[in-house]
Each structure stands twice: as C-alpha cells, then as structure tokens.
Amino acid sequence: MYKAVGSRGSRVSRVLWMLEELGQPYEFVEVKLRSPEAYALNPSGKVPILIDEELKVTDSAAICIYLGDKHADKGMGANPGLAGRAEMDSWMHFAQSEFEAPLWNKVRHRFLLPKEVRVDVGPAAAHDFATEVKALDRRLGDKSFALGDRFSAIDVLLGDMGGWARAGRFPIESDSVNAYLDRVLARPARARAQANGGSSR
Numbered sequence: 001m002y003k004a005v006g007s008r009g010s011r012v013s014r015v016l017w018m019l020e021e022l023g024q025p026y027e028f029v030e031v032k033l034r035s036p037e038a039y040a041l042n043p044s045g046k047v048p049i050l051i052d053e054e055l056k057v058t059d060s061a062a063i064c065i066y067l068g069d070k071h072a073d074k075g076m077g078a079n080p081g082l083a084g085r086a087e088m089d090s091w092m093h094f095a096q097s098e099f100e101a102p103l104w105n106k107v108r109h110r111f112l113l114p115k116e117v118r119v120d121v122g123p124a125a126a127h128d129f130a131t132e133v134k135a136l137d138r139r140l141g142d143k144s145f146a147l148g149d150r151f152s153a154i155d156v157l158l159g160d161m162g163g164w165a166r167a168g169r170f171p172i173e174s175d176s177v178n179a180y181l182d183r184v185l186a187r188p189a190r191a192r193a194q195a196n197g198g199s200s201r
C-alpha cells in the first residue's frame with residue numbers, strides 16, 4: 001500500500017487527491033515539516049513524500065506524474081511518446097515555477113521564514129499571480145482540462161493550486177479559469193482526499 005507522507009494543510013493534499021482519483025489504497029502518514037522524520041525521507045526536510053515499497057518520491061509534481069504513469073490504464077498520465085512527455089512537463093513546470101510561485105512566496109513571508117527576513121510581498125505576489133492567471137487562461141483556451149478532454153495529473157496540481165489561491169483570497173479575474181477550477185475542484189475524489197486529511201490551506 002502506498003504511504004503518503006505530509007502534514008495537514010500541506011501539498012500532500014494533491015497526492016491524496018491523485019491517489020483517490022486512481023482508486024489506490026494508501027495510508028496518510030503525518031509528519032511535521034522539517035522534522036527528523038521528514039529529513040529521514042527527504043534531504044530537504046519537506047513534504048509531501050510518497051513511499052512505494054522501496055521507492056521514495058519527493059516533490060508533489062514528480063509524485064503525481066509518477067502515479068499517473070504507473071497507473072496509465074486510469075488515463076491520468078502523459079500522452080504517449082516524447083511529445084506527450086514534453087507536454088506534461090511543460091504544464092508541470094508552468095504550474096510549479098510560475099502559477100504556484102507567488103502563492104508560495106506569500107506563505108513563506110507570512111509564516112515560514114525567520115521573522116527578521118520577512119517582508120511584505122503581498123502586492124508583488126498579487127501582481128505576479130494575476131499575470132499567471134492570464135497565462136493559464138491563454139494556455140487552457142477552450143479546453144475542458146489541461147490536456148484537452150481528459151482529466152489528468154496536471155489538473156490535480158492546478159486544481160490544488162487554484163483552491164489554495166481562492167482560500168488565500170487571490171483574485172482570479174478570468175471566467176474561463178474560474179469555470180475550469182469549479183469543474184476540477186468539484187471532483188468527488190478531491191472531497192474524499194480532504195476527508196482523509198488532505199484539506200486545503
């Protein structure tokens with residue numbers, strides 16, 4: 001059985017969501033950020049971490065891609081071939097390096113960094129996030145999901161990030177991005193993951 005390691009309110013939410021979508025049994029193992037238990041599994045001391053027997057996978061995007069590919073029959077992985085891999089990687093890098101970055105920066109300066117190095121990044125984060133919402137709007141075009149008609153691992157990542165943005169009251173001024181997020185966040189697997197400990201921030 002998979003072990004999904006993380007803390008409540010962390011990015012483990014997307015791993016639990018993915019596992020629920022795939023219908024895989026798992027155990028949610030709670031550890032504190034940067035605890036000895038977290039460092040024992042991830043040199044960064046960060047969560048989430050997926051344990052699949054002998055294999056440990058860190059970083060939420062890598063975990064969701066791994067699970068999507070491993071359970072390819074469920075239709076949540078990349079499209080076939082090198083082009084499909086590039087398409088999925090492009091979306092995942094956009095999601096984490098661009099769409100999520102302002103959200104994460106704000107959280108770090110609010111709660112995580114040592115007090116003496118915190119600054120008010122609120123206006124810059126809001127500006128950057130608004131830019132990324134426009135980028136997502138253009139990337140989605142008239143597609144239902146990131147890869148087209150099919151819900152996949154990238155929609156779990158983007159949906160989780162969108163839920164985070166809404167909870168953090170980041171404005172999302174795009175009808176199509178809001179409709180996309182409504183569609184993705186309404187999935188029953190997300191509700192089941194939240195009930196099992198993967199609640200959003």
Ligand SMILES: N[C@@H](CCC(=O)N[C@@H](CS)C(=O)NCC(=O)O)C(=O)O
Binds near residue numbers: 010046048059060
């Ligand atoms: N790129 C990593 C980021 C992991 C990460 O930063 N996790 C947070 C919790 S959501 C953490 O452990 N933070 C501890 C810290 O930054 O000190 C991922 O997507 O999993």
